[in-house]
Amino acid sequence: MRCAISRWLLESLLREAKAAHSREICGVLLGREGVIEEAVPVANAARDPERSFLLDPAAHLAASRTARHAGRAIVGHYHSHPSGREEPSYADAQAAQEQGLYWLIIAGGGARLLISRRGGEILGAFGGIEIELF
Numbered sequence: 001m002r003c004a005i006s007r008w009l010l011e012s013l014l015r016e017a018k019a020a021h022s023r024e025i026c027g028v029l030l031g032r033e034g035v036i037e038e039a040v041p042v043a044n045a046a047r048d049p050e051r052s053f054l055l056d057p058a059a060h061l062a063a064s065r066t067a068r069h070a071g072r073a074i075v076g077h078y079h080s081h082p083s084g085r086e087e088p089s090y091a092d093a094q095a096a097q098e099q100g101l102y103w104l105i106i107a108g109g110g111a112r113l114l115i116s117r118r119g120g121e122i123l124g125a126f127g128g129i130e131i132e133l134f
Contacts, residue, residue, distance in 0.1 A: 003102060003113055004132045005036040010111060013039055017080035017106040026053040026079040028063050029102055030072045036102065039078060040067075052091060053079040076102025076115075086112035093125035102129065 017025050026044050031037040040063045045056040055077065067074055081089070086107045088096075096103065096116040103114040103126065114126040121127060 001115070001127065002130045002132045003034055003036060004134050005113075007133045009036070009039060010131070010133065013078060013104070013106055014109060014111065016041070017082070018109070020080065020082065022082050023049045024051070024053040024080050024082060025106070026055055027077060028055070028060065028067075028074045029076040029078055029104060030067050031075045032073060033075070036075065036104070037072070039104075042077075044079075050082065076104065078104035078106060081105060081107035084108075086110055088114060088123055088126055090123065093123035096125040 024044055024046070025041065027039050027041040029036045029039055042059045042063055043056040044053050046052040046054040064074055084107050086105050088103065088105060092103065099116050099118055101116045103116060105112050105114070111131065113129040113131050114122060115129050116125060117127040
């Protein structure tokens with residue numbers, strides 16, 4: 001399985017994560033099946049943003065409305081692991097309740113794309129997706 005994302009967009013997210021230093025960044029991904037067209041930053045409302053992320057509910061709702069009015073769809077979200085790896089954590093797996101969403105994890109200057117899938121081969125919650133840059 002593959003998903004396309006522009007090199008410019010992915011590099012922009014990598015820079016955003018690096019600039020945040022020890023804080024996890026997060027946001028929503030807009031596009032359609034097989035293509036991520038845009039990333040919208042959303043405030044991290046987690047109690048401990050150095051170790052976890054929580055999309056601010058009000059900001060997430062606003063991003064959802066904006067996307068819908070523009071005829072776009074939220075196809076997933078992204079977040080960073082500032083002191084970790086591009087691998088999903090057990091907390092990520094527990095949070096992957098909605099099926100079929102892209103999860104872009106940024107860490108160590110790289111990124112990994114997953115799709116939430118009950119019973120998936122990764123922590124029982126995700127399947128791997130190949131990133132196709134354009």
